[in-house]
Amino acid sequence: MSEISLYRNLDEMMPWDARLQVLGVIGISDEAPDVKTFTFRSDNQTWFRYKPGQFITLELPTATGPLMRTYTLSSSPSRPLSIAVTVKAQAGSIGTRWMFDNLKPGALVKAYGPAGDFSLHSHPAAKYLFISAGSGITPMMSMLRWLNDCAPWTDVGFVNCARRPEEIIFRKELELLGTHMPGLSLGFMIEERSSREGWFGHIGRIDAVRLPLLAPDFREREIFCCGPDPFMRAVRQMLEASGYDMDRYHQESFAAPVVEEVPAPFAPTGGSEEPVEAMTLVRFALSGVDAECVGGQTVLQTARASGVRIPAACEFGLCGTCKVKKLSGDVEMNHNGGILDHEIDEGFILACCSRPLSALEIEA
Known part of the structure; x- marks a missing residue:
């Protein structure tokens, strides 16, 4: 360069x-x-x-x-x-x-x-509360850095939980931002003291008693939460019990949702004891491969069975990594936000959660 x-x-x-x-x-x-x-x-x-x-x-x-x-x-x-x-x-x-x-x-x-859709840009509000634990602080830091650069007067509460003081990620930067952003309120909570440094703040786990101490007006704020699943589950239950409007609660998680059972292969009537699996032709244009998709299989499963590589990470329609362009044909796609409406309009699908409804041609 x-x-x-x-x-x-x-x-x-x-x-x-x-x-x-x-x-x-x-x-x-x-x-x-x-x-x-x-x-x-x-x-x-x-x-x-x-x-x-x-x-x-x-x-x-x-x-x-x-x-x-x-x-x-x-x-x-x-x-x-x-x-x-x-x-x-x-x-x-x-x-x-x-x-x-x-x-x-x-x-x-x-x-x-x-x-991903876990962003204050998708849920604008007058007041925010970011609650995080461990590395769940990363999306909160992205949003706070944006606010510092573009809207530093925003009223935002920032609560982060860690095991020990030295494990608070971005602590020095957060404390510095606290001196620059007049509307920023910081709250740290640790589970146990450390021999490496003194601690005079909150100790324990966030609960219905400590949350009002860290954010007294939390019911008036748009809340974003990220952290280990047990942590987010506890925060959600605590907010529900407090009467908080859960339509204003947003959490980020890469855990797979409950998977619906795949319908059994089609079995024609006529007395046959063995079910006959419906087959659909899928052509992978760039690879030059024609494959048969067994009834109930996704485009991604068909690609793998045929030796065609489509990158995939989460495999439940969230990350968008397996996005490919559909050149022709129809699919049923049940995703979890990993693709945008305009991308669907342009012909893109998520291979991991799309099942053919007709013969397909895929740009892969």
């Missing part, structure tokens, strides 16, 4: 296209024990357009093959020349540990997205 190319105006650049460009690592920083921020820029001098709170899916080239992992962006779209993910290496984590051990400045990684 030449020195001149580093200084281009935004209107001279095109938005990043996940189908055409990859990400290059430009920075790695430690945030807390086993927590790092990886900062990326496009390999082709493009800028990033997304909503604060959205996520991307990284394709990690591990020794055993490509590994798909979804991470929320901790950066703000108000600074569009780079994006960042802040990740915590949990016990037994594979993808994050691979990133810790292998990603260095200059490394290239393929990515998909951004996607």
Whole structure:
């Protein structure tokens, strides 16, 4: 990359296209024990357009093959020349540990997205409350950084829970933002004291007694929550019991929803004891493969059975990684927000949750 190319105006650049460009690592920083921020820029001098709170899916080239992992962006779209993910290496984590051990400045990684609807842009309000635990702080930080850059007077409460004081991610930056944003109210809560530093704040777990202490007017605020599933479940139950309007509650989770049972294969009448599986022809145009889709199978399952690779991460219609263009035919698609209406109008589908209703041709 030449020195001149580093200084281009935004209107001279095109938005990043996940189908055409990859990400290059430009920075790695430690945030807390086993927590790092990886900062990326496009390999082709493009800028990033997304909503604060959205996520991307990284394709990690591990020794055993490509590994798909979804991470929320901790950066703000108000600074569009780079994006960042802040990740915590949990016990037994594979993808994050691979990133810790292998990603260095200059490394290239393929990515998909951004996607997701967990953003204050999707739910505008006069007052916000961000409640998080552990690495669930990342979408909250993205939204808060955007507010700091674009609307620093916003009335926002920020509550973060951690096991120990040193495990509060972004603590120094948050305290600095607290001096710059007149409407920001910070509340930290830890579960246990640490020998590494003193603590004079709240100790314990967030509950119906402590929440009003941290945010006395929480019933008047649009609430966003992110963290481990037990944490979010406890917050939700606490708010429901308090009489909070749950239409104003939003949470981010990458856990799979309850899966509906796939209908049994079609069995014609006439006394046959063995059911006959209905077959649908699916053509994968770029791969030049014609495949038969068994009744009840998704486009993604058919692709895998035929040796056609379609990237996929969550596989329940949330992340949008398996988005492909449908050239002809009809599908039934039951997704969980991983695709936008205008993309559907343009012919795109999510392969993981689309089942053929007729012969199909897919751009894959």
